[in-house]
Amino acid sequence: MKGVILRQTDARLVDIAHDFPRQDVRAAAFWLREVLPEFPAATHLVVVDPGVGTDRAAIVVEVAGHRIVAPDNGVALPAARRLKERADGETEIQVYDIAYDDDTTASNTFHGRDVFAPAAARVHEADAVADASGISATDEWVDLQFPDPVFDEDSATGEVLVVDDFGNTITNIPGHVLDDRQRVTVNGESAPVRDAYAQMDSGERLVTVGSHGNVEFAVNQGRGDEAFDLSVGDSVSLTW
Amino acid sequence: MKGVILRQTDARLVDIAHDFPRQDVRAAAFWLREVLPEFPAATHLVVVDPGVGTDRAAIVVEVAGHRIVAPDNGVALPAARRLKERADGETEIQVYDIAYDDDTTASNTFHGRDVFAPAAARVHEADAVADASGISATDEWVDLQFPDPVFDEDSATGEVLVVDDFGNTITNIPGHVLDDRQRVTVNGESAPVRDAYAQMDSGERLVTVGSHGNVEFAVNQGRGDEAFDLSVGDSVSLTW
Amino acid sequence: MKGVILRQTDARLVDIAHDFPRQDVRAAAFWLREVLPEFPAATHLVVVDPGVGTDRAAIVVEVAGHRIVAPDNGVALPAARRLKERADGETEIQVYDIAYDDDTTASNTFHGRDVFAPAAARVHEADAVADASGISATDEWVDLQFPDPVFDEDSATGEVLVVDDFGNTITNIPGHVLDDRQRVTVNGESAPVRDAYAQMDSGERLVTVGSHGNVEFAVNQGRGDEAFDLSVGDSVSLTW
Numbered sequence: 001m002k003g004v005i006l007r008q009t010d011a012r013l014v015d016i017a018h019d020f021p022r023q024d025v026r027a028a029a030f031w032l033r034e035v036l037p038e039f040p041a042a043t044h045l046v047v048v049d050p051g052v053g054t055d056r057a058a059i060v061v062e063v064a065g066h067r068i069v070a071p072d073n074g075v076a077l078p079a080a081r082r083l084k085e086r087a088d089g090e091t092e093i094q095v096y097d098i099a100y101d102d103d104t105t106a107s108n109t110f111h112g113r114d115v116f117a118p119a120a121a122r123v124h125e126a127d128a129v130a131d132a133s134g135i136s137a138t139d140e141w142v143d144l145q146f147p148d149p150v151f152d153e154d155s156a157t158g159e160v161l162v163v164d165d166f167g168n169t170i171t172n173i174p175g176h177v178l179d180d181r182q183r184v185t186v187n188g189e190s191a192p193v194r195d196a197y198a199q200m201d202s203g204e205r206l207v208t209v210g211s212h213g214n215v216e217f218a219v220n221q222g223r224g225d226e227a228f229d230l231s232v233g234d235s236v237s238l239t240w
Numbered sequence: 241m242k243g244v245i246l247r248q249t250d251a252r253l254v255d256i257a258h259d260f261p262r263q264d265v266r267a268a269a270f271w272l273r274e275v276l277p278e279f280p281a282a283t284h285l286v287v288v289d290p291g292v293g294t295d296r297a298a299i300v301v302e303v304a305g306h307r308i309v310a311p312d313n314g315v316a317l318p319a320a321r322r323l324k325e326r327a328d329g330e331t332e333i334q335v336y337d338i339a340y341d342d343d344t345t346a347s348n349t350f351h352g353r354d355v356f357a358p359a360a361a362r363v364h365e366a367d368a369v370a371d372a373s374g375i376s377a378t379d380e381w382v383d384l385q386f387p388d389p390v391f392d393e394d395s396a397t398g399e400v401l402v403v404d405d406f407g408n409t410i411t412n413i414p415g416h417v418l419d420d421r422q423r424v425t426v427n428g429e430s431a432p433v434r435d436a437y438a439q440m441d442s443g444e445r446l447v448t449v450g451s452h453g454n455v456e457f458a459v460n461q462g463r464g465d466e467a468f469d470l471s472v473g474d475s476v477s478l479t480w
Numbered sequence: 481m482k483g484v485i486l487r488q489t490d491a492r493l494v495d496i497a498h499d500f501p502r503q504d505v506r507a508a509a510f511w512l513r514e515v516l517p518e519f520p521a522a523t524h525l526v527v528v529d530p531g532v533g534t535d536r537a538a539i540v541v542e543v544a545g546h547r548i549v550a551p552d553n554g555v556a557l558p559a560a561r562r563l564k565e566r567a568d569g570e571t572e573i574q575v576y577d578i579a580y581d582d583d584t585t586a587s588n589t590f591h592g593r594d595v596f597a598p599a600a601a602r603v604h605e606a607d608a609v610a611d612a613s614g615i616s617a618t619d620e621w622v623d624l625q626f627p628d629p630v631f632d633e634d635s636a637t638g639e640v641l642v643v644d645d646f647g648n649t650i651t652n653i654p655g656h657v658l659d660d661r662q663r664v665t666v667n668g669e670s671a672p673v674r675d676a677y678a679q680m681d682s683g684e685r686l687v688t689v690g691s692h693g694n695v696e697f698a699v700n701q702g703r704g705d706e707a708f709d710l711s712v713g714d715s716v717s718l719t720w
Binding site for chain 2: 002003004006007013015022023050051052053054107108109110113114
């Protein structure tokens with residue numbers, strides 16, 4: 001993919017990650033939502049693409065000067081909405097379709113090389129996205145929404161969105177529910193609330209607010225997913 | 241290696257991969273053959289070097305404007321031949337020897353830092369490869385050839401060249417043998433032929449043509465090597 | 481972190497490693513000591529930070545034109561001393577404190593994004609480190625020293641500092657103790673001394689001098705840590 005891009009443009013390439021969980025559109029969508037808004041406006045290329053070779057579309061999502069080139073499986077939409085929020089709503093999300101001919105120009109197994117990288121190069125070079133060859137505005141695309149947590153007087157119920165490389169187990173429950181609390185109950189078991197991992201002894205578990213602003217389950221110098229016995233998609237009931 | 245290069249030149253550095261299977265010259269040779277022809281002409285630096293510290297030579301392989309700096313263990317040759325093919329044969333492969341003094345200037349365990357990175361910087365800066373200090377044309381080098389498959393009226397017999405990170409099991413059998421077929425027999429077991437992974441249900445196996453143009457064994461959202469019980473070097477008999 | 485930096489500066493970004501052992505300050509300190517002196521003078525950004533969110537300081541270590549931005553946990557000091565040695569002592573190590581407000585501007589779990597990356601961008605842009613906003617010289621910081629080996633007439637006793645990705649087991653014992661020896665005894669078991677991995681048959685163990693200049697235990701095409709049954713921190717007695 002880098003070679004294909006560098007044959008067409010001298011854009012600066014910046015590696016974000018090559019180790020998103022394989023085929024996991026939701027996990028990639030979560031991380032992109034956290035990462036892309038930290039970047040200056042740029043063309044971003046995303047290939048987490050379990051539907052490669054089917055008739056799923058290829059798209060560009062434009063918002064706030066960012067251009068996200070990705071398969072039409074929803075992976076780019078949470079990031080696009082976050083970018084819109086950060087721009088105080090003074091921008092719109094515009095989606096474009098990338099035309100490609102599966103029969104003649106693309107493999108059925110690696111559109112990253114054959115479809116997305118060439119499109120990213122064209123999009124990077126174009127003054128306006130719609131000026132890029134083979135790319136035209138569309139109003140149909142696949143969305144991906146993370147579920148909203150449910151709040152009660154003394155509880156919040158959500159789910160595990162992702163587990164990071166350290167084992168930190170990240171939920172969709174906003175961190176403010178932990179404000180001024182010393183302990184909460186996680187799926188029936190009490191656990192301490194702390195501001196930082198190292199406020200617990202090594203190997204001890206804690207509930208904290210992660211860098212993404214959500215409730216996360218962790219172990220100082222260990223793995224929260226194992227200590228709390230939680231995996232991606234698991235339901236989480238938090239009571240206080 | 242990057243530091244050594246950046247002390248000598250302001251070349252743009254592009255990471256291709258740092259996770260080729262360790263010590264596996266054949267796997268690296270395969271991936272380089274697939275990847276390097278996608279790049280514009282450049283100096284490429286390859287260090288898969290199980291013979292480090294022995295008297296194996298260090299070489300530069302030049303073809304079609306590309307300069308591949310590598311140990312003399314064959315790792316660069318399949319890529320060089322592919323680059324020559326892509327240039328319609330209107331180029332020759334020229335090999336150069338990199339002189340180095342093992343006793344005084346190089347460690348015996350990390351020639352990437354001590355021999356190859358400095359040579360890559362010199363080669364990058366030189367108008368002609370032979371202008372680079374310590375580098376001279378040679379006509380002796382170690383070759384590496386992937387085996388050819390054997391074809392019969394109703395079968396092809398080849399071998400597994402590599403298994404990729406997804407578990408896709410890539411053979412040396414050209415993909416055209418699957419044309420217009422719905423099923424083939426793989427080492428005695430029947431399996432469906434499909435254009436794309438997602439044409440099977442999740443977890444179901446398939447035979448397909450990979451992005452490299454060869455027959456590959458895969459599982460939609462799973463690992464083909466496990467489902468077909470195949471490893472690198474295993475013989476594969478395909479009948480139809 | 482890359483996005484944060486690129487919003488503030490157009491510095492060239494060079495990836496060194498994203499796979500240092502998690503939370504392992506000693507291992508990171510060792511690798512940085514080996515790697516940073518190979519680079520031209522630059523701003524280096526290091527985030528191995530088990531104390532994130534506590535009151536540990538954030539610092540810049542300046543030496544020989546290099547500026548290392550890191551948590552104040554000692555991770556940068558071995559590299560700084562090595563850089564000083566390489567400059568023949570004609571430079572001093574100067575440490576600066578990075579002011580940050582944990583309550584208002586930083587998460588408690590990801591200072592890489594919230595404290596260190598912004599500081600690295602400011603330090604990179606500043607003519608003098610102390611010119612950078614929020615950064616001032618200090619004479620208090622956390623040090624990290626690797627233990628010295630103990631020598632006897634016919635032995636050296638040290639410890640395993642790190643194990644690399646290949647399984648090579650790297651000690652703090654200087655390589656010169658192997659000069660002119662054919663065999664040594666490692667924790668009571670005899671093993672051959674060789675210049676290069678490939679001087680042994682595949683799978684056979686050896687004692688050698690690694691690219692860092694220290695005694696290392698290895699297996700040709702295998703893992704030295706497993707063959708010698710050694711882990712980081714283990715004591716090593718070498719006799720001859």
